[in-house]
Amino acid sequence: MNTRTDKNPVVVIFAPTASGKTALMKELFSQSGSHFILNGEVISADSQQVYRGMNIGTAKPDSSFCMEIPHHLIDLLPPSSQWNVSDFVDAADSACRDISLRGNLPVVCGGTGFYIRNFLYGVPPTPESDSALREQLKSRIVQEGNHALYNELKEIDSESAAKIHPNDSYRICRALEVYYLTGKTRSSYLQESKIRPDYNFIFIVLQPPRELLYERIRKRVDLMFEEGLEEEVRRLIAEGCTKDSPGMKAIGYSEWFCHPDSFGADLETVKEEIKHHSCKYAKKQYTYIRDIPGSIIVEYKAEEDDIKKVAEIIKKNLEEL
Numbered sequence: 001m002n003t004r005t006d007k008n009p010v011v012v013i014f015a016p017t018a019s020g021k022t023a024l025m026k027e028l029f030s031q032s033g034s035h036f037i038l039n040g041e042v043i044s045a046d047s048q049q050v051y052r053g054m055n056i057g058t059a060k061p062d063s064s065f066c067m068e069i070p071h072h073l074i075d076l077l078p079p080s081s082q083w084n085v086s087d088f089v090d091a092a093d094s095a096c097r098d099i100s101l102r103g104n105l106p107v108v109c110g111g112t113g114f115y116i117r118n119f120l121y122g123v124p125p126t127p128e129s130d131s132a133l134r135e136q137l138k139s140r141i142v143q144e145g146n147h148a149l150y151n152e153l154k155e156i157d158s159e160s161a162a163k164i165h166p167n168d169s170y171r172i173c174r175a176l177e178v179y180y181l182t183g184k185t186r187s188s189y190l191q192e193s194k195i196r197p198d199y200n201f202i203f204i205v206l207q208p209p210r211e212l213l214y215e216r217i218r219k220r221v222d223l224m225f226e227e228g229l230e231e232e233v234r235r236l237i238a239e240g241c242t243k244d245s246p247g248m249k250a251i252g253y254s255e256w257f258c259h260p261d262s263f264g265a266d267l268e269t270v271k272e273e274i275k276h277h278s279c280k281y282a283k284k285q286y287t288y289i290r291d292i293p294g295s296i297i298v299e300y301k302a303e304e305d306d307i308k309k310v311a312e313i314i315k316k317n318l319e320e321l
Helices: 021-029 063-068 085-101 113-121 131-144 146-156 158-162 169-182 210-227 229-238 267-289 304-320
Strands: 009-014 040-044 105-110 200-207 296-299
Touching: 009 113, 009 304, 021 040, 021 063, 021 105, 021 304, 040 085, 085 105, 085 113, 105 113, 113 267, 131 146, 131 169, 146 158, 146 169, 200 304, 210 229, 210 267, 296 304
Parallel strands: 009 105, 009 200, 040 105, 200 296
Antiparallel strands: none
16 A cells, blocks of 8 residues: 555545445545544446436435535436446546545545456556447447357457456447457456555455345345336336446346336346346455455444444554555
8 A cells, every 4th residue: 555645545445235335435424424534525436326317226325415425426427328447547536636636535435346446556558449340349239139249259358258248238349349459358458467656545345244235235126116216217218228228237227128027027027136136246346356455354234333443444544644
């Protein structure tokens, strides 16, 4: 971990869905919190909260909470737009600079481990996109389907394919594009082996007991349905969103396009699939943040003692910078 005092501190907190991130932010960085440290501003490391209108399914913080603690990188784009890890890192860097200039503490917090890893290390350099080739690949996706191109990628670059969901047409096309442009696989463009020197990072990983986390995820999904997830998805579809819209590929949304009667007889099936996929995703996300130097692992049940422990860790590290 960096200890040079000429670099701005940035708290980075990885925590899976339903682990209690929002409550923790309130306790630590709102003046009403019982473990208030100092004024913080949250930079969302959630790949789907960036989309407007996707509120319930992404457990997006509400407007009143955002007035208490400013949030960044939420509600920036319509679900039809693409948002990738490079966009995230660039926008997070800009937000960190602005927050520090205001005298507040940047807090990068979320459950998208891929984003957090690339924020800490930096995005590996890859070739510029070729618009003509990209359009050819997109046309092939439409004609042949995601799985045909995904299988093609597995033959060419099995390492990249293993990290991409078979329905993620954007990342499938990008990996194929890199190969066909350069003759090199996407996975051969290695990430830096050292943490970026841009900031003084305080990197905390919250690790709830697995069964407790799965129980909370299942309850969270039940609550989403009670709060109107079905109506939210209906509205997004009425506004023009389809299964191919980047935002609609997120867990909580993609499942609605998998059954002929998702808004009727198959409603319980959709709910159970969202629970299953969410639990599976929570487990997968930890693979991206393993072995990161300087990381502080905290067993976390969202209890008072846990919150106090995280507060003490942050205070101690800030004092040492």
